[in-house]
Amino acid sequence: MTDIKALVEGASLLGLELDQEKIDEFIKYKELLKEWNEKVNITTITDDFEIDIKHFIDSLTPLTTDYFKENIRVIDIGTGGGFPGLPLKIMNKSMDVTLVDSTKKKINFLKDVIESLGLEKVQAIHGRAEEMARDPLYREKFNIAISRAVAQLNTLCEYCLPFVEVGGYFISMKGSDIEDELKEAENSIKVLGGKLKETRIVKLPLSDITHSLIIIEKVRNTSTKYPRGGGKPRKKPL
Numbered sequence: 001m002t003d004i005k006a007l008v009e010g011a012s013l014l015g016l017e018l019d020q021e022k023i024d025e026f027i028k029y030k031e032l033l034k035e036w037n038e039k040v041n042i043t044t045i046t047d048d049f050e051i052d053i054k055h056f057i058d059s060l061t062p063l064t065t066d067y068f069k070e071n072i073r074v075i076d077i078g079t080g081g082g083f084p085g086l087p088l089k090i091m092n093k094s095m096d097v098t099l100v101d102s103t104k105k106k107i108n109f110l111k112d113v114i115e116s117l118g119l120e121k122v123q124a125i126h127g128r129a130e131e132m133a134r135d136p137l138y139r140e141k142f143n144i145a146i147s148r149a150v151a152q153l154n155t156l157c158e159y160c161l162p163f164v165e166v167g168g169y170f171i172s173m174k175g176s177d178i179e180d181e182l183k184e185a186e187n188s189i190k191v192l193g194g195k196l197k198e199t200r201i202v203k204l205p206l207s208d209i210t211h212s213l214i215i216i217e218k219v220r221n222t223s224t225k226y227p228r229g230g231g232k233p234r235k236k237p238l
């Protein structure tokens with residue numbers, strides 16, 4: 001039996017309710033994660049309790065804000081094993097979620113999860129953020145871009161802000177120590193059409209882990225100069 005107790009208790013402590021359908025979906029997701037992980041490297045976290053807290057619960061913390069309205073379009077950049085995009089989708093089926101990762105085998109895993117759970121309005125796309133963001137199909141087409149554990153904030157802004165429509169938000173999920181990173185990203189946020197809206201500290205239930213949500217509002221269109229090619233967003237952040 002797959003143990004999911006910590007997820008149910010943790011979600012409740014965050015003020016989120018899991019009905020039986022959602023519990024079953026998370027169990028299936030966890031089973032597939034463990035199964036795939038024996039063959040291909042999806043995540044280093046494999047213990048039941050740790051998957052619940054560090055992957056599932058952490059992914060759900062953005063729902064403690066009021067940015068996730070019904071029927072919005074969300075893109076998760078560098079989603080890896082689907083975090084945070086897939087747990088967010090399981091919680092709010094009205095959202096249209098696009099999961100992006102540059103590693104093909106992770107996308108194959110996500111497609112298996114999406115099909116096994118019978119989820120609709122969620123797509124897993126193999127690609128690099130800085131290339132996809134230049135495609136008119138995706139550029140400035142999302143209410144929210146979200147990302148966890150992918151790059152430094154200055155680089156990440158160039159990957160994520162071009163996807164967000166004016167009036168939407170880029171939500172960066174970070175650790176507890178964000179002061180320096182925020183300072184280094186000041187220019188990048190501004191140049192790409194963003195404005196720091198707020199930072200929120202979140203304590204993960206049933207643990208002593210503290211994380212932050214950095215919320216950046218898109219206030220102007222992003223210049224077509226960005227994102228830059230040739231690895232520049234990472235090698236020479238704005």
Ligand code: SAH
Nearest residue numbers: 078079080083101102103128129148149150
């Ligand atoms: N968000 C997940 C995975 C983090 S690991 C989590 O928090 O668990 C970082 C992931 O970002 C990797 O799977 C890597 O393949 C992907 N990645 C790194 N650079 C990328 C880029 N430029 N475009 C798309 N995906 C990228």
